[in-house]
Amino acid sequence: MNTSDISIKSDAAILKNIGEFIRHHRLSQNKTQNKLAEEAGINRTTLVEFEKGKRSNTITLIQLLRALDKLYVLENFEIKEQISPLKLAKIEKKKRKRASRVSEKNELYNSEW
Numbered sequence: 001m002n003t004s005d006i007s008i009k010s011d012a013a014i015l016k017n018i019g020e021f022i023r024h025h026r027l028s029q030n031k032t033q034n035k036l037a038e039e040a041g042i043n044r045t046t047l048v049e050f051e052k053g054k055r056s057n058t059i060t061l062i063q064l065l066r067a068l069d070k071l072y073v074l075e076n077f078e079i080k081e082q083i084s085p086l087k088l089a090k091i092e093k094k095k096r097k098r099a100s101r102v103s104e105k106n107e108l109y110n111s112e113w
Contacts, residue, residue, distance in 0.1 A: 062074075
């Protein structure tokens with residue numbers, strides 16, 4: 001599915017895609033509906049409905065993704081702070097470019113304690 005295609009899909013079509021995603025990965029991991037439902041802590045009937053795109057719940061989605069070891073798909077929801085290029089340039093400019101030379105006078109007056 002192309003990302004531009006998703007914006008024109010109906011909510012029902014998107015739910016169906018999510019259900020197909022879960023079903024595809026369940027089968028690729030050779031798990032029965034009973035096994036996945038048990039691992040996710042949900043009822044098998046809930047899983048059947050979810051895979052058909054007829055029943056949706058965010059908690060159920062998280063439980064299924066966790067049981068399938070696919071939580072990474074939710075990383076797009078993380079908010080990541082970004083530094084503007086101008087601010088980054090200012091920070092880089094303030095960084096020390098070289099070590100300063102220590103004069104002999106300063107060494108005589110500096111105490112070890």
